[in-house]
Amino acid sequence: MTPGTPTLPSGLDSMEQIAGRLAGKRAAVFLDYDGTLTPIVSRPELAVLSDEMRATLERLAAVCTVAIVSGRDRLDVEGLVKVDGLVYAGSHGFDIVGPGGLDMQHEEGARYRPILEQAADEIEQRVGGIEGVLIERKKYAVAIHYRLVADEHLPRIDAAVDEVAGAHPELRRTGGKKVYELRPKLEWHKGKAVLWLLEALDLDHPDVVPFYLGDDETDEDAFRAIADRGIGVMVAEDRGATSARYLLRDPGEARAFLDRLIDTVEGTH
Numbered sequence: 001m002t003p004g005t006p007t008l009p010s011g012l013d014s015m016e017q018i019a020g021r022l023a024g025k026r027a028a029v030f031l032d033y034d035g036t037l038t039p040i041v042s043r044p045e046l047a048v049l050s051d052e053m054r055a056t057l058e059r060l061a062a063v064c065t066v067a068i069v070s071g072r073d074r075l076d077v078e079g080l081v082k083v084d085g086l087v088y089a090g091s092h093g094f095d096i097v098g099p100g101g102l103d104m105q106h107e108e109g110a111r112y113r114p115i116l117e118q119a120a121d122e123i124e125q126r127v128g129g130i131e132g133v134l135i136e137r138k139k140y141a142v143a144i145h146y147r148l149v150a151d152e153h154l155p156r157i158d159a160a161v162d163e164v165a166g167a168h169p170e171l172r173r174t175g176g177k178k179v180y181e182l183r184p185k186l187e188w189h190k191g192k193a194v195l196w197l198l199e200a201l202d203l204d205h206p207d208v209v210p211f212y213l214g215d216d217e218t219d220e221d222a223f224r225a226i227a228d229r230g231i232g233v234m235v236a237e238d239r240g241a242t243s244a245r246y247l248l249r250d251p252g253e254a255r256a257f258l259d260r261l262i263d264t265v266e267g268t269h
């Protein structure tokens with residue numbers, strides 16, 4: 001394969017096939033936030049949802065279950081999306097709230113808060129002085145953003161995260177686009193959260209086709225979780241190894257895809 005050749009078909013070019021999978025069935029749509037619904041930005045607080053995307057989400061929520069599944073704290077992502085009637089799964093699914101009184105706080109995860117707090121202090125001590133480094137104390141994780149850090153300082157940050165992770169065997173180190181994260185070492189992630197939600201929302205049935213749109217490493221757990229029954233869509237430049245089935249290049253294409261999915265669900269395509 002020549003470099004740059006996409007390994008996945010375009011989701012937009014595959015709508016007929018997708019409509020075929022949906023015939024006589026219901027859709028449930030799970031969406032990552034950063035990089036999927038909004039472009040990647042230099043600081044997390046700048047990732048603002050466009051009015052157009054919000055309108056699409058509102059229309060989508062009127063025709064099927066929609067859940068936002070983000071690494072952000074749940075209140076944070078809820079405040080950015082601001083659409084009623086959605087399920088919000090924050091902290092990679094450790095904190096889930098939705099319509100009808102749906103409310104799940106991962107109990108075991110909550111016990112890790114003091115350890116995360118301490119780990120955040122230790123990282124702060126080691127790299128807090130480096131220009132551009134952003135240490136985010138989240139409810140179920142510590143995120144170390146380095147998008148704004150000069151390349152020469154990156155090895156030091158990498159080493160500090162390793163050191164602190166090594167000192168806390170209860171935590172595991174994960175990462176994403178220009179961010180390191182320390183999270184509870186628990187068998188819980190976006191994939192488990194999606195499966196949990198399908199059951200909790202009574203969508204764990206053969207006539208439900210789950211969709212998952214995501215752009216990053218942590219979304220692979222969700223792509224894998226639904227691979228046998230649903231449709232994973234990667235929103236990113238093609239990166240080769242993935243359990244997603246289709247590709248959309250950016251949040252603009254993701255919105256076009258969701259618009260066409262709405263039409264398909266409404267049967268007006």
Ligand SMILES: [Mg+2]
Binds near residue numbers: 032036215
């Ligand atoms: Mg993302």
